[in-house]
Structure formats: structure tokens, C-alpha cells
Amino acid sequence: MPERDRIAEPWGARTPYAQGAPWPARVDMYLEDGLAEDDVERWAPSATILHSNGDGLDIAVKDDRIVGVRGRASDRVNRGRLDPKDLFGWQAGHHADRLTRPLIRRGGRLVETDWDTAMDAVAGRTAELLRERGPSSIGFYTSGQLFLEEYYTLALIGHGGIGTNHMDGNTRLCTATAAAALKESFACDGQPGSYGDVDHADVIALYGHNMAETQTVLWSRILDRLAGPNPPGIVCVDPRRTPVAAAADVHLAPLPGTNVMLMNALLHHLLANDWIDRDYIEAHTVGFEELEKQVADCDPEVAALVCGVPAADLFEAARLIGGAERLLSTVLQGFYQSHQATAAAVQVNNIHLVRGRLGAPGSGILQMNGQPTAQNTRECGADGDLTAFRNWANDAHVEDLARVWNIDPMRIPHYSAPTHAMKMLRYAEEGSIRFLYVSGTNPAVSLPELGRIRDILAQERLFLVVQDLFLTETAQLADVVLPAATWGEKTGTFTNTDRTVHLSEKAVDPPGEARSDLDIFIDYARRLDLRDKDGEPLVKWSGPEEAFEAWKECTAGRPCDYTGLSYEKLRGGGVQWPCDEEHPEGTERLYADGRFWSAPEYCESYGRDMVTGAPLEPDEYKSMNPYGKAIIKAAEYLPPHEQPDDDFPFALTTGRTLYHFHTRTKTGRVPQLERAAPQVWVEMSAEDAKERGWGEGDLLRVSTPRGHVDARLRVGGIRPGVVFLPFHYGYWDTTGHAPEGGRGRAANELTVTEWDPASKQPLFKTAAARLERLAVGDGTPSAAPTTTGSWPVAEDVPPTRGGEAAMASEETIGPEGSA
């Protein structure tokens, strides 16, 4: 079987195909050293969890150990392909650092304990606070990496049982704007497009989305179209010269913080040239006049100056987008983690609405997610939404949810939107939240302005519970640490960015005494003795399949309808919701008929003012007359609050690399991945470096008013005036939970505490920074990968290679052999 170094070649071999043709299958597999496919005793079906793509795979098991993974050729998402993170990432589960027993703080130190002691402490403190201070002293901060059944159980416990409004996920950092933008434009969450749109598109526009690194398999699909006959045109908006930018016909590299200006200029040009579909606008939208008025004033020549892009490129991008018959747009963190996040992402929706390019094959919007199960956090209401896309501002929806949960509607807090993560941290800071239960995430590395975050989490008066696989930076600050099972050690479902639901089956037992998040949550509910209005246990299930059946009932008639699904059905492969009696095989594209879920009685959200963040009142929403129509929302450009000046002359942007996920808790413990990107680096353009006489590998200090990060310089393809830091690197493998002597390594030491008022997504892409050189390099280049967006300008930097350890098999089956 052919093999390939998948660290050196993350996207694997090309399997070119033509527009409208099926994507050929290519099965990627990596097994423990010395094992062949025939040695595997059983295969447990699952999907990938180190990004949001949701690629179908099978987990290889031998002697009750996970020994590898193999992509599933029949899966609609990946046709057998796997991301390097998934090929190698499973090894983290075997790592000796895994937590195997609960820990509790005694005399200032975390010591091992038994489950009863740990859970009694957690439930005991909850009950005590409920008596003394009420539910508003309790908060839950969860993840985009658990399973659907777990989020649903947590949402029921928090909102329905304890009655707190304080529940969010770290999805706030990755996907809150995707949800907010969909709610603004379509009055409801739910991804309009499908990955299948890549097969049909004639133009693909990627906005702030380095897909080549964040969703490598979807990018492979685009690369295969580009290698085939009639390839699509590619438009890329990104301040770095990423692999997407390198493949693009037009690359716009705007200054951070100017996305809305750029989008308004594109829309101005589309309207001025009448590259729009007036019939579609008339029949299927409201609000077009507002947009016309807003963008009329946006002179593209002026906008080009503000954004720092050549006007000719802007016109060329508009021409490509305006001429597309089948237009696919994707959006991610470059837009979501900037200021005016929702306003910018909504303008992408607007392009599709004014051009009438939505719902047909190839004409889709993918407002992407960052994490594997972020979609479920949103659906289940574990992240600042109400369960199953119900509208917290609609009393009938709250009553309906109370009916499903068999509780008094008054028990479900709905006086305002569920509290977002940054607000919860604020409540913990001022001391009104006294109990924070963190599951599957690491805020001590991933939230902005880490000095502040550490101070908040370390407070004596805050009881911090952390449920995780490893002793993360956050766990080191906890009062109780609960060891959790991970993927492959528990059963559950999860849903990817294009609404594909996969079943992930338990392959092996978790290590030591570790338990699934679901088991832990149910145990917590039992110890709190949470009951429904008939005195029965509030959480009526004890395992994942029962939880899934309960969830189905909760989604009946809602946009994310799961009623046509079952574990049995999902064993046949991934299915896209809504899946009900009417659509028993699922639904590939939403809004194909130009009908939207926007009726006031039905919609999930009445929307918000995108500048002030104020939610619209029901009558304001109704007055737009949106029944069944999409809502075109215009936005004025505002400059970011923190801009480069004489003291802090660089725009600082942060991001990720292909080889790591989140805060490296898993990928940093996988030899192939860790070696590919072992240390933090800082990227700067050749022009800026030359001006200062700095070179590749020099040790720099990056500072903002909030902190310092020391990193080696990568002279790379970023636009002048902007510097980039990867955010993955924390302290668990260096100094513990915090930097020592001010020598920070985590990019979030520097980021600003601010968020988009509409989506409440924090800003990670716009800050102002100062750089100084601490030491001249000895000729050794920085540790940044050469294969990705961090590629070096210098030609003598040794290329990133995985070598023998990173060889994975790769078998191309071709269209005739594919399922």
C-alpha cells in the first residue's frame, strides 16, 4: 500500500475531479508501528475530533487498546481521508499524563481522592451556594469537544435543574459569530450549505478562513477540484499568505480590523454593477434598501486605502464573486475573532442573498465552526442559547421546553440571553459567581488577557471544578479535578459544520477510574437530587442512547430536527439534519426553496443591533415583516478600539497551526505533531524585519499593555505592519500554569479583554503590540512549520518533515470504486 509522510504532506495525494463529478475516495490509515490492517481485532466507527470537519473514521482495536485509525471511504464528508492530527492524535489517549483518579485540594495542594469524596465536594458546594446565594452564584463553562448527549444533559441540569442562566461553552471563542451571523440573516442557527457544494462551485471565497490548516480534508477537496478540469476561481481574504492565499486567484490581505469596510466595498461594487438578482431579493428578503443606502457611501477606492489592499484586487474579487453562477463562501476566525465580527460575517450572507445564490448545489454558505462538536453545544443550549434552537425571548418556546423537561417554566431562566463566557468571568471577578464548573476546556490558556484570567480563577472565594483528560493549566488552579474519558472511550454522537451527525462508539475502556462526561454529569444531578414537577428524577437517562432518544423528542418540530435519526441508523454513516419523517435521509442544503425559518412565532432569534448588541424586541422584529424571508442587515464600519500607535506600532493577530489543536493538551503529547511545531514563534514580514535588521531565529519580545511573550522570529509571508503569534502554547510542559519571570509563551498574555457586542466573541485578531529583540539568533531558524501559513521567506530553512514515524498509508480508490 502506498505510504506518505503526512507531516511533510498534510493534504496527501491529489485525486483530481471535475465540476459536478463525485469526489474520488482515498483511504488514509495509520496503525501503531509494526501492525498491519489484518492484525486489527475490531474497528469501532467514529469521526474525527481535532477540528470541526467531522471526517468519518474507524478506530482500530487490538488487545483492548486503540492501535490506530482508518478513514471511512463511504463517508460523505471525507471519502476516507484523514487530517494528520487525527492520523496521529489518538496516541495522546495512551499518554502517561492521563488523569486516572479524581483530585481534591487539601492544604493548598491537589491530592488524589475517590469519586465519592470528589463528587460530594462538588455537589455539596453547589447545594450550599444554592441555599446561601441562589442559582446566580453558579456557572458552567463547557466545551466544543464533548458529545451531544453530554451537552444536552448539562443544559438540562444547569437551566432546568439548578436554574442558573450562567452557562456557556468555549464555542464562544470559536463559533459564536457563526451562530450570531446565521441568526441575524436567517433568524435561526443552522448551516445553509453543504461540503458537497465544493463539488459544484465555480467560485469559492474564503473569508478569514485558513481552511488548509483548520479543515485539511475539506481543503483537500478544493485542491482536488483545482487539480481537475474546470477548476473553481478562489478568492482569499487573509492578512497572511496562507496556503489558501497561495492557491487563490485573488488574495486580499486587509489590515486587521477592517473587514466590514472591505465587505461594504465588495457589496458596493456588486450593486453598482447590478451583479445582483432583483427577483430573488424581492421574493425572499427584507432590508435591501438599508443595505443599498449603507454601501452607497462606501467608495471602493477609499475603502481600499483604509483596508490597505490594492483597489484593482478588490475590483477583481468583486468581479469573480459577481460573475459566479455557483458561489460557495466560507468564513472563519479572521472574521469571527475580529471586532465587528457579526457585522462582517453577515455581509458574507448578504452577498449570497443579493445575488440569489443560496440553496442550489454549489451555492452555499459555510459559516464554519472551529471545534468538532461546537454545533452540538449550540443546538443543545449549553452555550448561551436555549435548547434546540428555541428562542429565549419567546415565552411560548420556554413553556414548550418546560413541557419536554416536565418542569415549571419559571424554573428556566429567560429574563435575558444566557450569560456569555466573558460575562461569567466578570461575575466571578466581582464575586457574584462563586462556583464555576469547567468541562473539557482550558480557559487559563485560551481566554484573552491571561494575567486577569489566572487572577480570577485562582481566587479563594471561587470554587473551581475542572473535568478533563490531563492536568491542564486550568486544572492546576482547581479545587476539584475530575478525570474524564475521551473519544474512543465512550459512546455518543456529534455534528460537524455542515450538519452531519456521526455516531462515535466506545472502542476501549478509559484509563484508571476516569469516567465519561455523561456519567459524571448524571452523577452530579443525582447527588443534587434534581427532580421534575412530579418528583421524578430530572435527568431520566443513564446512558448515551437513552439521552439521544430524549434529545430527539426535544428537537421535534424545531429546525435541528433529529427525530428521524437513531443510533442504528447512524451506524450506516453520517446523516445531515433536519432528519424527520419528511426527510428520512436528512437534508443536504437548507433554504433551497428560498423559505426561511424567520416567522416570529418560530424563529430562534429576533436578532440584535450589530453595533450596540441590544436584542431586538419582538415588535421591532415583527415590524420588519420577515415572515419566511431572510433579513438583509447593513452595518457601518467602525475602527477597532485598540489601534497601532507610536508606542505599540504593530497590529497583532493570533491564530493556529495545522499541527496543533486548541491548547495542545492532546496534540502536544503526540510525538509526530509535537515535533512538527514544538515551540511558539512570531511571524513578521520580510520588509519589517529588514527595516530593523532582524533575521530568522532572532529572539524577540512581543509586548502589549497586558503582558509579554518571548518567541523566535519567523520571517514570513504576513503583510507588513502585522505580526502573528500561534495561540496553542501554554505552560503545562514548561513552568506549570503560568509564566515565570514575565517570560510569557501563551499568545493570550497579550490579547485584549473585549468582544463583539452582537456575538460576544472575544477579539483575538486585533490588538496593538511592540516588538524588541532580546537576542540575535545563532543561525537556527524558529520552530515554525515550513509547510503551512508560517512558511519562511528564507530558502535555507530545513523543511518540516515527519520522517519514518509519520508515514501513513494512502490508497486511492477512484470514482468507480468509491461508495
Add this chain to the structure above:
Amino acid sequence: MKRVAMALKELHRAEHDLAGELLDLSDRHKADHELFHLGRDLARWSQRHVRGIAEIGRGRGVDLDPVPKEDAAILAAVRRKGAELLGRHHAPAVLMLRDLRRVHRMAAGVSLDWEILAQTAQALNDRELLGLARACHPQTLRQLRWANASLKENAAQAMVAE
């Protein structure tokens, strides 16, 4: 036309005060990042309105200061520092409600003033004046709704939590 001049003067004063109040609120609640930033952003709208009113006034012989009075820098800095020091305490949350209530009340007054001016402009067929009201009044309404929404968002935690 003496009454139009009076209305302009009154509105000029009210927008000026609203801008100042929004800036004060921003400074007093610096530890609440959303209030801090939005207070400033929304004050800018009122400052723009002040300039617009002064400009129109000038053509009509009403002498109004186009430059919104910025708060004494020292006083604002003291307020911000105080807010930071109190950032670890819950008690100021109730003061936040009081401040938002005041912004709401002032914005409601400004909104009514714009209403009066717009009606007058219509009756006088005064396109210039109507244009100003149409440009500014929607932003006043957004300030008003923001104050209302922020109050709603913060009220429960401020009142119920200890």
C-alpha cells in the same frame, strides 16, 4: 423662528449632556468591558449630533459650540482608576443599574426633542432640518434601546446575587 432656535439650543444641550453621561458611565464602569467600550462608542454618536446641530444653528444665527466638551482628563482618570479598584466588588453593580437608568432617561428626552424638531421641520417644509433629524434620531433610539437592553441584561445578577 425663535422657537426653532430654542429647540435647537435645547437639543444641543441635551445631546451634549447625554454624551457626557455616556462617557461618565464608561469611566465609572471600566471593569465592565462592554459598558466601557460601548459607552464611548455611543457617546461619539451624540458628539456627532452636537456638531450637526451647531452647524445648522450657525446658518440660522444660533451660536452653538460645535466641539463637545470633553471631560476634564484628570477627573475621568480618577473615575477609571476607582472603577478598577472596585472591580473585585459586587456592590457597584447596583450603581451600574442607576447609571444605565439615567442614560435611558436622558436618551428618552433627546429622542422626544428630535421628535419635536422633526415635526416642526415637516410643518415648515424645512428639508435641511428634517434631514438632520432623520440622520440623528435613529441613533438616539439605538442608544435608548441599548440602555434598556443593558439594564435588562445586568439587573438580575445585580439585584439577586450577593
